Amino acid sequence: MSKPEYPEEILGSLEEYNIDIRDFLPGHGKGAKLLLDFNKISGLEQVEGVILKGREIENGIVADIIIKEGTKIEDPVHLCFGVNKEKGIQEIFPRIIAEDNTEVTVQAHCSFPKANGLIHKMFGHFYIGKNCNFTYSETHYHGENSGALVAPVGYIYVGENSIFENNFNLTRGTPGMVKIMIDIYAMKNSVIKSNIRAFGKCKKDSIRIRDSVFLEGENARSIIKMKAAAKDGGEVLMYGITEGNAPRCNGHVECSEIVLGKGSICRARPFIRAIDPTSSVSHEASLGRFPQKWLDELQAKGLTEEEATQILIEAMLQEE
Amino acid sequence: MILEVKDLTIPTLDQECVIINKVSFGVKERSIHAIIGPNGSGKSTLAYTIMGLPNYKPSAGKIYFDGIDITNLSITERAKLGITLAWQEPARIDGLSIPKYISLGIKDKENTKDLIREALEIVNLEPERYMKRTIDESLSGGERKRVELAAAIAMRPRLIILDEPDSGLDFIVIEDFLNIFGKIKGLNMTILLITHREDIGMVADYGTLIWRGDSLLTDEFPKVMLKYCAKAGLKEFCKRKLFNGKEACFDEDYIDRIFREEQDL
Amino acid sequence: MKENTKYHNYRFVGKINVDEIQPWFDFATSKPWDDPEIPWILDNKVRREILIILATGPKTFQQIYENLNFSPKPLLITKEEYDCQISFQWTKETIENHLMNLEWYSLIKLRNNIFELTIPILSTEDSEKLENYIIKFTENWITIISQLKIEVQKKLVNLNEKTHLLEILIEKAIEKLYILLKKENLIPDTPNLKVLWAEQLRKIKFEEWIKQNF
Numbered sequence: 155m156s157k158p159e160y161p162e163e164i165l166g167s168l169e170e171y172n173i174d175i176r177d178f179l180p181g182h183g184k185g186a187k188l189l190l191d192f193n194k195i196s197g198l199e200q201v202e203g204v205i206l207k208g209r210e211i212e213n214g215i216v217a218d219i220i221i222k223e224g225t226k227i228e229d230p231v232h233l234c235f236g237v238n239k240e241k242g243i244q245e246i247f248p249r250i251i252a253e254d255n256t257e258v259t260v261q262a263h264c265s266f267p268k269a270n271g272l273i274h275k276m277f278g279h280f281y282i283g284k285n286c287n288f289t290y291s292e293t294h295y296h297g298e299n300s301g302a303l304v305a306p307v308g309y310i311y312v313g314e315n316s317i318f319e320n321n322f323n324l325t326r327g328t329p330g331m332v333k334i335m336i337d338i339y340a341m342k343n344s345v346i347k348s349n350i351r352a353f354g355k356c357k358k359d360s361i362r363i364r365d366s367v368f369l370e371g372e373n374a375r376s377i378i379k380m381k382a383a384a385k386d387g388g389e390v391l392m393y394g395i396t397e398g399n400a401p402r403c404n405g406h407v408e409c410s411e412i413v414l415g416k417g418s419i420c421r422a423r424p425f426i427r428a429i430d431p432t433s434s435v436s437h438e439a440s441l442g443r444f445p446q447k448w449l450d451e452l453q454a455k456g457l458t459e460e461e462a463t464q465i466l467i468e469a470m471l472q473e474e
Numbered sequence: 475m476i477l478e479v480k481d482l483t484i485p486t487l488d489q490e491c492v493i494i495n496k497v498s499f500g501v502k503e504r505s506i507h508a509i510i511g512p513n514g515s516g517k518s519t520l521a522y523t524i525m526g527l528p529n530y531k532p533s534a535g536k537i538y539f540d541g542i543d544i545t546n547l548s549i550t551e552r553a554k555l556g557i558t559l560a561w562q563e564p565a566r567i568d569g570l571s572i573p574k575y576i577s578l579g580i581k582d583k584e585n586t587k588d589l590i591r592e593a594l595e596i597v598n599l600e601p602e603r604y605m606k607r608t609i610d611e612s613l614s615g616g617e618r619k620r621v622e623l624a625a626a627i628a629m630r631p632r633l634i635i636l637d638e639p640d641s642g643l644d645f646i647v648i649e650d651f652l653n654i655f656g657k658i659k660g661l662n663m664t665i666l667l668i669t670h671r672e673d674i675g676m677v678a679d680y681g682t683l684i685w686r687g688d689s690l691l692t693d694e695f696p697k698v699m700l701k702y703c704a705k706a707g708l709k710e711f712c713k714r715k716l717f718n719g720k721e722a723c724f725d726e727d728y729i730d731r732i733f734r735e736e737q738d739l
Numbered sequence: 740m741k742e743n744t745k746y747h748n749y750r751f752v753g754k755i756n757v758d759e760i761q762p763w764f765d766f767a768t769s770k771p772w773d774d775p776e777i778p779w780i781l782d783n784k785v786r787r788e789i790l791i792i793l794a795t796g797p798k799t800f801q802q803i804y805e806n807l808n809f810s811p812k813p814l815l816i817t818k819e820e821y822d823c824q825i826s827f828q829w830t831k832e833t834i835e836n837h838l839m840n841l842e843w844y845s846l847i848k849l850r851n852n853i854f855e856l857t858i859p860i861l862s863t864e865d866s867e868k869l870e871n872y873i874i875k876f877t878e879n880w881i882t883i884i885s886q887l888k889i890e891v892q893k894k895l896v897n898l899n900e901k902t903h904l905l906e907i908l909i910e911k912a913i914e915k916l917y918i919l920l921k922k923e924n925l926i927p928d929t930p931n932l933k934v935l936w937a938e939q940l941r942k943i944k945f946e947e948w949i950k951q952n953f
Contacts, residue, residue, distance in 0.1 A: 368785070401832055
């Protein structure tokens with residue numbers, strides 16, 4: 155693999171999330187990698203047990219990422235979809251297949267540091283076989299102008315006895331207009347953990363997230379945790395849907411949202427449906443401001459109310 | 475006096491009733507000063523008012539810290555002057571790590587790590603274990619209280635208000651806490667200790683008895699304790715438990731006299 | 740009763756308007772009136788897949804069960820390079836739950852152990868054919884509206900200055916169109932949900948129910 159010329163600004167934004175940028179550079183470290191610089195594949199590295207293929211299309215790429223049966227990878231598969239321009243359209247169509255008995259972490263990073271009219275769309279399909287342990291972490295950085303329009307959609311099928319963890323982080327920079335839709339179908343004995351964190355910082359930020367888990371197999375379990383903050387006119391709307399369609403499945407949705415400043419809007423709509431009579435689904439939602447007691451506790455250590463609120467937001471939106 | 479409270483009156487939020495009525499007392503620097511009294515006497519209200527919490531505003535009277543009138547200062551301003559409060563039931567906040575929490579009040583940012591470690595050691599929590607944890611539901615009640623104390627200690631305030639530090643703890647842990655108070659005093663801090671338990675209060679040098687919103691006595695702690703027992707009619711308890719054996723500060727005759735005076739009142 | 744306590748501050752002061760009681764319950768269908776016609780039921784891809792299976796014709800349970808599985812197909816990697824072995828098969832209990840849901844919302848019905856659709860599901864081909872006719876209708880309407888627009892503006896010049904006259908005119912024309920189409924038997928005589936506000940519709944159904952039952 156020849157030395158790539160990957161834009162510094164794209165990789166630099168990773169540091170906001172305490173991610174070591176060198177992990178994303180081809181030729182550095184271990185792990186399969188796919189790097190996109192706008193609509194050009196600027197880096198692709200394979201490892202044993204992983205088939206990675208990408209093809210550029212008019213406004214983006216199509217990619218297949220296949221983890222072969224029995225493969226257990228220690229080093230994450232890195233996907234970096236960066237755009238170093240203000241405007242443009244980037245469309246990504248990934249198809250990720252993890253065969254039976256695999257263990258893998260996929261770390262995706264979408265960075266648009268100069269976005270000002272940029273459109274990013276993703277339509278991904280994930281198929282996770284039986285007895286797998288699959289973690290998918292996606293971190294986003296959309297610059298400081300609220301100038302991005304980002305719409306990722308994911309359909310995820312999780313096979314029997316598998317564990318799937320989904321982490322989505324949009325807490326640094328200004329998000330812009332974001333619409334996320336994730337549908338997860340959980341088969342027998344599978345476990346789904348979905349953690350979503352988002353922070354809308356100004357009037358131009360609007361974040362709408364719909365995270366659905368359909369428990370389709372006996373004893374499937376899930377927990378969706380959605381945490382968001384909206385300040386200075388930002389808007390966050392979270393739909394957390396859990397359906398118990400199979401016997402003895404168990405799901406929980408937790409929404410926590412903090413509203414700061416005039417004009418900020420936070421809405422949480424947990425939808426829980428127990429279709430099978432032996433299933434059990436629950437939800438908790440708390441919206442508004444932090445309990446006064448928490449603010450008092452921190453202020454008694456010399457922090458102002460703004461500083462205390464900032465600390466609490468960071469704690470709430472912290473990756474677990 | 476590092477803290478002086480003069481004729482402080484604190485009403486309920488709707489101003490209908492008076493919780494603390496013209497209370498006055500002074501706290502000597504580098505001492506442990508206990509505020510004692512039965513449940514509902516207004517001790518915690520007094521503590522929160524001294525700290526400046528938003529819903530605790532006096533309707534009359536003054537509070538002076540180091541000679542400065544702090545009656546109308548905000549909680550943050552008072553904390554910056556060197557007052558802090560360790561809560562009776564500290565909050566559990568998911569995602570906030572123990573080191574981060576303890577470091578919030580530290581002014582000397584260059585030595586943050588050392589101050590955190592030292593504070594954890596003073597409260598008998600192993601730094602190696604607890605530096606990696608968060609102040610969430612996984613901490614037991616005792617652990618959470620110790621972390622709260624550690625945060626207060628690391629701040630190196632001039633005055634720490636401890637609001638019922640013993641609540642929810644078993645007797646073995648309480649012995650431990652009494653040792654911790656001694657260590658805090660050794661760091662040249664003043665402690666204002668809110669408690670309704672006599673065994674906790676006995677570490678104090680001085681005390682103030684709050685009885686149904688009124689301050690009845692401010693003096694050396696054993697005298698205040700004796701007055702408390704006399705008010706409550708607990709003579710045998712007083713003789714047997716508190717002022718007996720080698721730690722007795724008063725003889726039986728003196729105790730009997732104080733109880734008689736109280737009865738005559 | 741006069742009172743001089745602090746509670747007086749919390750007493751309601753003002754005119755009390757008791758409106759007629761709106762039934763939240765739709766007597767005609769025995770369902771809550773504000774339930775959307777096709778609600779959350781289609782959130783789930785499995786139920787959508789069942790409807791697509793039935794769109795090819797009525798099926799027995801066994802036939803639905805055998806057809807309901809998902810297997811991935813890579814977009815770029817060919818079968819020669821890689822042959823995917825995984826698939827996701829639904830159990831009978833889960834499929835029964837989904838079918839029960841679809842039945843409850845009247846999207847399918849069960850007759851003699853055979854499931855069939857109650858709503859039309861168009862194939863892409865049919866949908867495109869339909870689209871052609873939608874275009875034909877609207878193109879004709881645009882011709883008529885542009886011809887009449889100038890005349891309307893001349894005749895109703897006062898109104899025109901203050902209101903979005905053309906928009907109102909077109910909305911009202913569509914309402915009238917539905918009424919006339921029903922009169923001519925060109926469409927079935929059922930309430931047009933787009934035209935009637937929810938309250939109106941409830942009121943109409945309530946009155947009809949009263950007529951039928953009392």
